Amino acid sequence: MRNPLFPLLSALLLSPLALAVPSVLVYTYAAGHAHDSIPTAIDVLNHTEIEAQYGVNFTFIQDQLGFNQADLSTFDGVFFISTTGEALDQAGQAAVKTFFQSGGVYTGVHAAADCLYNDTTYGQAVGAWFDYRDSLQNATFTRLNNTHPATQHLPDRWTFMEEVYHLRNDPRDNGATILLSVDQTSFINDGNTTGDYPAIPAPQPIAWYIDSPLPAQPLLEGAPKAGRSFYTSLGHSNETWHDELFIRHVMSGLKWALDGASTRAYGVGIVGNGNGDASTTVGVTSSPPNHQPGVTSYTITSSASAATSTSNTNTIQIAAAASAQSTSMGNAVIMSKCKVQLTGVAVDRVDHDVDGRIRVQI
Ligand SMILES: *[C@@H]1O[C@H](CO)[C@@H](O)[C@H](O)[C@H]1NC(C)=O
Ligand SMILES: *[C@@H]1O[C@H](CO)[C@@H](O)[C@H](O)[C@H]1NC(C)=O
Ligand SMILES: *[C@@H]1O[C@H](CO)[C@@H](O)[C@H](O)[C@H]1NC(C)=O
Ligand SMILES: *[C@@H]1O[C@H](CO)[C@@H](O)[C@H](O)[C@H]1NC(C)=O
Ligand SMILES: *[C@@H]1O[C@H](CO)[C@@H](O)[C@H](O)[C@H]1NC(C)=O
Ligand SMILES: *[C@@H]1O[C@H](CO)[C@@H](O)[C@H](O)[C@H]1NC(C)=O
Ligand SMILES: *[C@@H]1O[C@H](CO)[C@@H](O)[C@H](O)[C@H]1NC(C)=O
Helix, strand or coil, X not given: CCCCHHHHHHHHHHCCCCCCCCEEEEECCECCCCCCCHHHHHHHHCCHHHHHHHCCEEEEECCHHHHHHCCHHHCCEEEEECCEECCCCHHHHHHHHXXXXXXXXXXXEHHHHCECCCCHHHHHHHCCCEEEECCCEEEEEEECCCCCXXXXXXXXXXXXXXXXXXXXXXXXXXXXXXXXXXXXXXXXXCCCXXXXXXXXXXXXXXXXXXXXXXXXXXXXXXXXXXXXXXEECCCCCHHHHCCHHHHHHHHHHHHHHHCCCCCHHHXXXXXXXXXXXXXXXXXXXXXXXXXXXXXXXXXXXXXCCCCCCCCCCCEEEEECCCCCCEEECCCCEEECCCEECCCCCCCCEEEECCCCCEEEEC
Protein backbone atom coordinates (compact mmCIF):
# COMPACT_ATOMS: atom_id res chain seq x y z
CA MET A 1 0.00 0.00 0.00
CA ARG A 2 1.70 3.18 -1.15
CA ASN A 3 -0.31 5.85 0.50
CA PRO A 4 -3.41 5.01 2.47
CA LEU A 5 -4.08 8.69 3.10
CA PHE A 6 -4.78 9.29 -0.58
CA PRO A 7 -8.05 7.34 -0.73
CA LEU A 8 -9.11 8.97 2.52
CA LEU A 9 -8.68 12.42 1.06
CA SER A 10 -10.16 11.44 -2.30
CA ALA A 11 -13.26 10.25 -0.51
CA LEU A 12 -13.39 13.61 1.22
CA LEU A 13 -13.67 15.39 -2.10
CA LEU A 14 -16.44 13.15 -3.43
CA SER A 15 -18.51 13.34 -0.28
CA PRO A 16 -17.68 15.75 2.49
CA LEU A 17 -16.44 13.79 5.45
CA ALA A 18 -18.42 14.35 8.59
CA LEU A 19 -15.90 15.04 11.31
CA ALA A 20 -18.46 14.05 13.91
CA VAL A 21 -21.62 11.98 13.33
CA PRO A 22 -24.35 14.38 12.13
CA SER A 23 -27.12 14.60 14.70
CA VAL A 24 -30.66 14.53 13.31
CA LEU A 25 -33.90 15.33 15.13
CA VAL A 26 -36.67 13.11 13.75
CA TYR A 27 -40.01 14.85 14.33
CA THR A 28 -43.28 12.96 13.90
CA TYR A 29 -45.95 14.95 15.73
CA ALA A 30 -49.26 14.99 13.85
CA ALA A 31 -51.58 17.78 15.03
CA GLY A 32 -53.94 16.86 12.20
CA HIS A 33 -54.43 13.43 10.61
CA ALA A 34 -52.02 10.90 12.12
CA HIS A 35 -50.70 8.39 9.59
CA ASP A 36 -50.54 4.89 11.01
CA SER A 37 -47.22 4.49 9.19
CA ILE A 38 -45.53 6.89 11.66
CA PRO A 39 -44.76 4.17 14.24
CA THR A 40 -43.57 2.00 11.37
CA ALA A 41 -41.25 4.75 10.17
CA ILE A 42 -39.82 5.20 13.67
CA ASP A 43 -39.43 1.45 14.02
CA VAL A 44 -37.54 1.23 10.73
CA LEU A 45 -35.24 4.16 11.48
CA ASN A 46 -34.60 3.45 15.15
CA HIS A 47 -31.72 1.03 14.60
CA THR A 48 -28.03 1.54 15.09
CA GLU A 49 -27.47 -0.43 11.86
CA ILE A 50 -29.23 2.15 9.71
CA GLU A 51 -27.58 4.98 11.63
CA ALA A 52 -24.17 3.42 11.03
CA GLN A 53 -24.91 2.64 7.37
CA TYR A 54 -25.76 6.26 6.58
CA GLY A 55 -23.54 7.89 9.21
CA VAL A 56 -26.22 9.73 11.18
CA ASN A 57 -27.40 9.84 14.77
CA PHE A 58 -31.17 10.05 15.26
CA THR A 59 -33.08 11.58 18.16
CA PHE A 60 -36.82 10.87 17.95
CA ILE A 61 -39.27 13.49 19.18
CA GLN A 62 -42.98 12.84 18.89
CA ASP A 63 -44.61 15.82 20.59
CA GLN A 64 -44.57 19.60 20.54
CA LEU A 65 -43.33 19.99 24.10
CA GLY A 66 -40.40 17.70 23.39
CA PHE A 67 -39.59 19.71 20.27
CA ASN A 68 -39.63 22.99 22.19
CA GLN A 69 -37.44 21.56 24.91
CA ALA A 70 -34.86 20.27 22.44
CA ASP A 71 -31.82 22.43 21.83
CA LEU A 72 -31.92 22.72 18.04
CA SER A 73 -28.41 24.15 17.96
CA THR A 74 -27.07 20.69 18.82
CA PHE A 75 -28.60 19.20 15.66
CA ASP A 76 -27.26 19.21 12.12
CA GLY A 77 -30.66 18.43 10.62
CA VAL A 78 -34.37 18.26 11.31
CA PHE A 79 -36.28 15.40 9.68
CA PHE A 80 -40.08 15.85 9.56
CA ILE A 81 -42.09 12.69 8.88
CA SER A 82 -45.83 13.02 8.18
CA THR A 83 -46.25 15.92 10.57
CA THR A 84 -49.70 17.40 9.95
CA GLY A 85 -51.62 20.52 10.94
CA GLU A 86 -50.08 22.91 13.46
CA ALA A 87 -47.23 20.55 14.19
CA LEU A 88 -45.24 23.37 15.77
CA ASP A 89 -46.44 26.25 17.93
CA GLN A 90 -45.11 29.82 17.55
CA ALA A 91 -42.03 29.05 19.65
CA GLY A 92 -41.26 25.94 17.62
CA GLN A 93 -41.72 27.81 14.35
CA ALA A 94 -39.37 30.57 15.51
CA ALA A 95 -36.78 28.01 16.60
CA VAL A 96 -36.91 26.30 13.21
CA LYS A 97 -36.48 29.62 11.41
CA THR A 98 -33.39 30.38 13.48
CA PHE A 99 -32.16 26.85 12.75
CA PHE A 100 -32.48 27.38 8.98
CA GLN A 101 -30.72 30.75 9.24
CA SER A 102 -27.93 28.97 11.09
CA GLY A 103 -27.24 26.56 8.24
CA GLY A 104 -29.41 23.76 9.67
CA VAL A 105 -30.59 21.09 7.23
CA TYR A 106 -34.20 20.13 6.45
CA THR A 107 -35.64 16.83 5.25
CA GLY A 108 -39.35 16.12 4.92
CA VAL A 109 -41.35 13.02 4.09
CA HIS A 110 -44.94 12.69 2.86
CA ALA A 111 -47.37 14.75 5.01
CA ALA A 112 -44.50 16.99 6.12
CA ALA A 113 -45.89 19.17 3.30
CA ASP A 114 -49.35 19.03 4.93
CA CYS A 115 -48.61 21.21 7.93
CA LEU A 116 -47.93 24.75 9.09
CA TYR A 117 -49.73 26.36 6.15
CA ASN A 118 -49.39 29.81 7.70
CA ASP A 119 -45.66 29.49 8.29
CA THR A 120 -44.03 30.90 5.15
CA THR A 121 -40.57 30.00 6.42
CA TYR A 122 -41.46 26.35 6.82
CA GLY A 123 -43.29 26.30 3.47
CA GLN A 124 -40.26 27.65 1.66
CA ALA A 125 -37.99 25.13 3.35
CA VAL A 126 -40.17 22.21 2.21
CA GLY A 127 -40.68 23.90 -1.14
CA ALA A 128 -44.42 23.34 -1.56
CA TRP A 129 -47.59 22.66 0.37
CA PHE A 130 -49.89 19.69 -0.11
CA ASP A 131 -53.27 20.30 -1.77
CA TYR A 132 -54.86 16.85 -2.16
CA ARG A 133 -54.09 13.22 -2.86
CA ASP A 134 -55.80 10.56 -4.91
CA SER A 135 -57.10 7.35 -3.43
CA LEU A 136 -54.43 4.79 -2.63
CA GLN A 137 -53.61 2.90 -5.82
CA ASN A 138 -50.71 1.80 -7.96
CA ALA A 139 -48.90 4.63 -9.64
CA THR A 140 -45.72 4.79 -11.70
CA PHE A 141 -43.18 7.32 -10.47
CA THR A 142 -40.66 8.50 -13.01
CA ARG A 143 -37.06 9.36 -12.34
CA LEU A 144 -35.81 12.72 -13.59
CA ASN A 145 -32.34 12.49 -12.10
CA ASN A 146 -30.19 9.36 -12.24
CA THR A 147 -27.15 10.81 -10.50
CA HIS A 148 -28.58 12.32 -7.31
CA PRO A 149 -27.96 10.03 -4.30
CA ALA A 150 -31.69 9.92 -3.50
CA THR A 151 -32.63 8.53 -6.90
CA GLN A 152 -29.57 6.96 -8.51
CA HIS A 153 -30.54 3.50 -7.22
CA LEU A 154 -34.16 3.71 -8.42
CA PRO A 155 -35.58 2.34 -11.66
CA ASP A 156 -36.54 4.92 -14.32
CA ARG A 157 -40.15 3.84 -13.80
CA TRP A 158 -41.05 2.79 -10.24
CA THR A 159 -44.50 1.31 -9.76
CA PHE A 160 -46.06 0.66 -6.38
CA MET A 161 -49.11 1.42 -4.28
CA GLU A 162 -48.82 4.97 -2.99
CA GLU A 163 -50.68 8.23 -2.64
CA VAL A 164 -50.00 10.69 -5.44
CA TYR A 165 -49.71 14.17 -3.97
CA HIS A 166 -50.97 17.26 -5.78
CA LEU A 167 -49.58 20.58 -4.58
CA ARG A 168 -50.81 24.11 -3.89
CA ASN A 169 -47.72 25.72 -5.33
CA ASP A 170 -44.75 24.89 -7.52
CA PRO A 171 -41.64 24.00 -5.46
CA ARG A 172 -39.52 25.20 -8.41
CA ASP A 173 -40.61 28.74 -7.45
CA ASN A 174 -38.77 28.12 -4.17
CA GLY A 175 -35.61 26.94 -5.90
CA ALA A 176 -36.37 23.22 -6.07
CA THR A 177 -34.90 20.79 -8.58
CA ILE A 178 -37.31 17.91 -9.23
CA LEU A 179 -35.97 14.39 -8.73
CA LEU A 180 -39.13 12.30 -9.20
CA SER A 181 -42.33 12.86 -11.12
CA VAL A 182 -45.29 10.61 -11.90
CA ASP A 183 -46.68 9.18 -15.13
CA GLN A 184 -50.07 10.92 -15.49
CA THR A 185 -51.54 7.91 -17.27
CA SER A 186 -50.58 5.45 -14.52
CA PHE A 187 -53.18 6.46 -11.93
CA ILE A 188 -56.72 7.80 -11.63
CA ASN A 189 -56.79 11.42 -10.49
CA ASP A 190 -59.85 11.12 -8.24
CA GLY A 191 -58.88 13.54 -5.48
CA ASN A 192 -60.51 16.87 -4.69
CA THR A 193 -58.66 20.16 -4.61
CA THR A 194 -58.93 22.22 -1.43
CA GLY A 195 -58.76 25.57 -3.18
CA ASP A 196 -58.27 27.51 -6.35
CA TYR A 197 -54.54 27.10 -6.86
CA PRO A 198 -52.59 27.92 -10.02
CA ALA A 199 -51.80 24.99 -12.32
CA ILE A 200 -48.34 23.53 -11.76
CA PRO A 201 -46.40 22.88 -14.94
CA ALA A 202 -45.31 19.35 -15.91
CA PRO A 203 -43.45 17.33 -14.85
CA GLN A 204 -45.55 16.97 -11.71
CA PRO A 205 -43.26 17.33 -8.66
CA ILE A 206 -43.13 14.23 -6.40
CA ALA A 207 -39.67 14.50 -4.79
CA TRP A 208 -37.13 17.31 -4.99
CA TYR A 209 -34.22 19.09 -3.41
CA ILE A 210 -33.36 22.71 -2.72
CA ASP A 211 -29.69 23.52 -2.55
CA SER A 212 -30.09 26.93 -0.95
CA PRO A 213 -33.52 27.31 0.66
CA LEU A 214 -34.91 30.83 0.96
CA PRO A 215 -35.64 30.67 4.73
CA ALA A 216 -31.92 30.55 5.37
CA GLN A 217 -31.76 34.22 4.44
CA PRO A 218 -30.43 36.29 6.06
CA LEU A 219 -27.84 33.85 7.38
CA LEU A 220 -26.87 34.45 10.97
CA GLU A 221 -23.31 35.42 11.78
CA GLY A 222 -21.05 32.38 11.69
CA ALA A 223 -23.36 30.33 9.49
CA PRO A 224 -21.25 29.29 6.49
CA LYS A 225 -24.11 28.75 4.04
CA ALA A 226 -27.70 27.65 3.79
CA GLY A 227 -28.45 24.09 4.86
CA ARG A 228 -29.88 21.98 2.04
CA SER A 229 -33.45 20.72 1.87
CA PHE A 230 -34.76 17.38 0.58
CA TYR A 231 -38.42 16.39 0.37
CA THR A 232 -40.30 13.36 -0.91
CA SER A 233 -44.10 13.10 -1.02
CA LEU A 234 -43.86 9.29 -0.98
CA GLY A 235 -44.13 7.36 2.29
CA HIS A 236 -47.84 6.95 2.98
CA SER A 237 -48.17 3.34 4.02
CA ASN A 238 -46.39 0.70 6.05
CA GLU A 239 -45.56 -1.19 2.85
CA THR A 240 -43.65 1.79 1.51
CA TRP A 241 -41.65 2.04 4.73
CA HIS A 242 -40.72 -1.61 4.35
CA ASP A 243 -39.46 -1.11 0.80
CA GLU A 244 -35.66 -1.03 0.65
CA LEU A 245 -35.77 1.24 -2.42
CA PHE A 246 -37.81 3.77 -0.47
CA ILE A 247 -35.60 3.64 2.64
CA ARG A 248 -32.55 4.28 0.50
CA HIS A 249 -34.39 7.09 -1.31
CA VAL A 250 -35.18 8.85 1.98
CA MET A 251 -31.93 8.15 3.81
CA SER A 252 -29.76 9.12 0.84
CA GLY A 253 -31.79 12.31 0.43
CA LEU A 254 -31.23 13.13 4.09
CA LYS A 255 -27.51 12.29 3.81
CA TRP A 256 -27.18 14.41 0.66
CA ALA A 257 -28.72 17.33 2.54
CA LEU A 258 -26.35 16.90 5.49
CA ASP A 259 -23.40 16.52 3.12
CA GLY A 260 -23.93 20.11 2.02
CA ALA A 261 -21.54 20.59 4.94
CA SER A 262 -23.15 23.63 6.53
CA THR A 263 -23.01 22.42 10.13
CA ARG A 264 -20.68 21.56 12.99
CA ALA A 265 -20.49 17.85 12.24
CA TYR A 266 -18.66 18.97 9.11
CA GLY A 267 -16.36 21.25 11.04
CA VAL A 268 -18.17 24.47 10.16
CA GLY A 269 -20.96 26.66 11.38
CA ILE A 270 -22.95 27.34 14.49
CA VAL A 271 -25.35 24.40 14.78
CA GLY A 272 -24.87 20.66 14.86
CA ASN A 273 -22.89 18.00 16.60
CA GLY A 274 -19.62 19.64 17.52
CA ASN A 275 -18.47 16.83 19.73
CA GLY A 276 -15.52 16.09 17.52
CA ASP A 277 -12.10 16.37 19.10
CA ALA A 278 -9.79 18.73 17.25
CA SER A 279 -6.71 16.90 18.40
CA THR A 280 -7.66 13.51 16.98
CA THR A 281 -4.97 12.29 14.67
CA VAL A 282 -6.17 10.77 11.43
CA GLY A 283 -2.90 9.98 9.76
CA VAL A 284 0.37 9.01 11.34
CA THR A 285 3.83 8.76 9.91
CA SER A 286 5.53 5.46 10.33
CA SER A 287 8.77 7.34 9.93
CA PRO A 288 11.04 7.46 12.89
CA PRO A 289 10.62 10.76 14.69
CA ASN A 290 14.37 11.25 14.52
CA HIS A 291 15.02 12.63 11.10
CA GLN A 292 17.80 10.97 9.09
CA PRO A 293 19.98 13.40 7.17
CA GLY A 294 19.29 13.21 3.47
CA VAL A 295 15.88 11.60 3.83
CA THR A 296 13.37 13.79 2.07
CA SER A 297 10.36 11.56 1.89
CA TYR A 298 8.41 9.74 4.54
CA THR A 299 5.26 7.86 3.75
CA ILE A 300 2.05 7.97 5.68
CA THR A 301 1.35 4.35 6.38
CA SER A 302 -1.77 4.27 8.44
CA SER A 303 -4.79 6.35 9.15
CA ALA A 304 -7.12 6.34 12.09
CA SER A 305 -10.80 5.82 11.50
CA ALA A 306 -12.14 9.14 12.61
CA ALA A 307 -11.43 12.66 11.56
CA THR A 308 -12.74 15.33 13.83
CA SER A 309 -12.56 19.04 14.25
CA THR A 310 -14.03 21.82 16.30
CA SER A 311 -12.54 24.60 14.24
CA ASN A 312 -14.14 26.38 11.33
CA THR A 313 -12.16 24.46 8.77
CA ASN A 314 -12.00 20.84 7.80
CA THR A 315 -8.75 19.96 9.41
CA ILE A 316 -6.77 16.81 9.08
CA GLN A 317 -3.89 16.39 11.42
CA ILE A 318 -1.05 14.14 10.61
CA ALA A 319 1.34 13.21 13.33
CA ALA A 320 4.83 13.86 12.10
CA ALA A 321 8.32 14.55 13.26
CA ALA A 322 8.43 17.55 15.50
CA SER A 323 10.91 19.29 13.27
CA ALA A 324 9.02 18.79 9.99
CA GLN A 325 8.94 21.87 7.81
CA SER A 326 6.50 22.71 5.11
CA THR A 327 8.26 23.65 1.89
CA SER A 328 5.43 23.77 -0.56
CA MET A 329 1.74 23.26 -0.79
CA GLY A 330 -0.84 22.75 -3.44
CA ASN A 331 -1.77 19.48 -5.06
CA ALA A 332 1.31 17.84 -3.63
CA VAL A 333 2.27 18.70 -0.11
CA ILE A 334 5.96 18.29 0.39
CA MET A 335 7.64 18.68 3.70
CA SER A 336 11.38 18.76 4.00
CA LYS A 337 11.26 15.72 6.23
CA CYS A 338 7.88 14.26 5.39
CA LYS A 339 6.32 13.87 2.00
CA VAL A 340 2.57 13.45 1.66
CA GLN A 341 1.26 12.68 -1.79
CA LEU A 342 -2.14 14.30 -2.25
CA THR A 343 -2.44 14.35 -6.01
CA GLY A 344 -5.71 15.83 -7.16
CA VAL A 345 -6.57 17.25 -3.80
CA ALA A 346 -6.81 20.99 -3.49
CA VAL A 347 -5.01 21.87 -0.31
CA ASP A 348 -5.61 25.29 1.18
CA ARG A 349 -2.96 25.35 3.80
CA VAL A 350 -0.33 23.27 5.45
CA ASP A 351 1.25 24.07 8.77
CA HIS A 352 2.03 22.39 12.02
CA ASP A 353 1.03 22.92 15.57
CA VAL A 354 3.24 23.36 18.61
CA ASP A 355 3.56 19.60 19.03
CA GLY A 356 4.90 19.31 15.52
CA ARG A 357 1.81 17.66 14.12
CA ILE A 358 1.30 18.61 10.52
CA ARG A 359 -2.03 20.19 9.80
CA VAL A 360 -3.48 19.89 6.33
CA GLN A 361 -6.48 22.02 5.52
CA ILE A 362 -8.57 21.23 2.48
C1 LIG B 1 -49.16 -0.01 10.09
O1 LIG B 1 -48.26 -0.37 11.11
C2 LIG B 1 -48.70 0.04 12.40
C3 LIG B 1 -47.60 -0.35 13.38
O2 LIG B 1 -46.38 0.23 13.04
C4 LIG B 1 -50.00 -0.61 12.74
O3 LIG B 1 -50.46 -0.14 13.98
C5 LIG B 1 -51.03 -0.30 11.67
O4 LIG B 1 -52.21 -1.02 11.91
C6 LIG B 1 -50.49 -0.66 10.30
N1 LIG B 1 -51.44 -0.23 9.29
C7 LIG B 1 -51.96 -1.05 8.37
C8 LIG B 1 -52.93 -0.45 7.41
O5 LIG B 1 -51.63 -2.21 8.30
C1 LIG C 1 -35.71 3.06 19.91
O1 LIG C 1 -35.30 1.75 20.27
C2 LIG C 1 -34.91 1.62 21.62
C3 LIG C 1 -34.49 0.19 21.85
O2 LIG C 1 -33.50 -0.16 20.96
C4 LIG C 1 -36.06 1.97 22.55
O3 LIG C 1 -35.63 1.92 23.88
C5 LIG C 1 -36.57 3.36 22.22
O4 LIG C 1 -37.73 3.64 22.98
C6 LIG C 1 -36.90 3.47 20.73
N1 LIG C 1 -37.26 4.84 20.42
C7 LIG C 1 -38.45 5.16 19.91
C8 LIG C 1 -38.70 6.61 19.65
O5 LIG C 1 -39.30 4.34 19.62
C1 LIG D 1 -25.97 10.18 19.45
O1 LIG D 1 -26.43 11.32 20.15
C2 LIG D 1 -26.60 11.07 21.53
C3 LIG D 1 -27.23 12.30 22.13
O2 LIG D 1 -26.55 13.45 21.76
C4 LIG D 1 -25.25 10.72 22.16
O3 LIG D 1 -25.44 10.42 23.51
C5 LIG D 1 -24.66 9.52 21.45
O4 LIG D 1 -23.38 9.28 21.91
C6 LIG D 1 -24.60 9.77 19.95
N1 LIG D 1 -24.17 8.54 19.29
C7 LIG D 1 -23.25 8.56 18.32
C8 LIG D 1 -22.95 7.24 17.68
O5 LIG D 1 -22.68 9.58 17.98
C1 LIG E 1 -53.97 30.72 9.04
O1 LIG E 1 -54.26 31.97 8.44
C2 LIG E 1 -55.62 32.12 8.06
C3 LIG E 1 -55.76 33.42 7.31
O2 LIG E 1 -55.18 34.48 8.02
C4 LIG E 1 -56.49 32.07 9.31
O3 LIG E 1 -57.86 32.17 8.95
C5 LIG E 1 -56.27 30.75 10.02
O4 LIG E 1 -56.96 30.71 11.23
C6 LIG E 1 -54.77 30.54 10.29
N1 LIG E 1 -54.61 29.18 10.80
C7 LIG E 1 -53.89 28.90 11.87
C8 LIG E 1 -53.86 27.48 12.26
O5 LIG E 1 -53.25 29.73 12.46
C1 LIG F 1 -29.24 15.81 -10.52
O1 LIG F 1 -28.74 16.06 -9.24
C2 LIG F 1 -27.43 16.58 -9.21
C3 LIG F 1 -27.05 16.76 -7.75
O2 LIG F 1 -26.80 15.51 -7.17
C4 LIG F 1 -27.37 17.91 -9.93
O3 LIG F 1 -26.05 18.36 -9.97
C5 LIG F 1 -27.90 17.75 -11.33
O4 LIG F 1 -27.97 19.02 -11.94
C6 LIG F 1 -29.27 17.12 -11.31
N1 LIG F 1 -29.70 16.84 -12.67
C7 LIG F 1 -30.88 17.20 -13.12
C8 LIG F 1 -31.20 16.77 -14.52
O5 LIG F 1 -31.68 17.83 -12.45
C1 LIG G 1 -49.26 -2.84 -8.07
O1 LIG G 1 -47.92 -2.86 -8.55
C2 LIG G 1 -47.18 -3.95 -8.03
C3 LIG G 1 -45.74 -3.75 -8.46
O2 LIG G 1 -45.66 -3.52 -9.83
C4 LIG G 1 -47.78 -5.25 -8.51
O3 LIG G 1 -47.06 -6.32 -7.96
C5 LIG G 1 -49.23 -5.32 -8.04
O4 LIG G 1 -49.83 -6.46 -8.59
C6 LIG G 1 -50.00 -4.09 -8.50
N1 LIG G 1 -51.32 -4.11 -7.87
C7 LIG G 1 -52.41 -3.76 -8.53
C8 LIG G 1 -53.67 -3.77 -7.74
O5 LIG G 1 -52.41 -3.44 -9.72
C1 LIG H 1 -63.56 13.51 -3.57
O1 LIG H 1 -64.84 13.97 -3.19
C2 LIG H 1 -65.86 13.02 -3.43
C3 LIG H 1 -67.20 13.66 -3.15
O2 LIG H 1 -67.20 14.24 -1.88
C4 LIG H 1 -65.63 11.79 -2.55
O3 LIG H 1 -66.59 10.80 -2.81
C5 LIG H 1 -64.24 11.23 -2.88
O4 LIG H 1 -63.96 10.16 -1.98
C6 LIG H 1 -63.18 12.29 -2.75
N1 LIG H 1 -61.92 11.72 -3.22
C7 LIG H 1 -60.87 11.48 -2.39
C8 LIG H 1 -59.67 10.85 -3.01
O5 LIG H 1 -60.88 11.79 -1.22
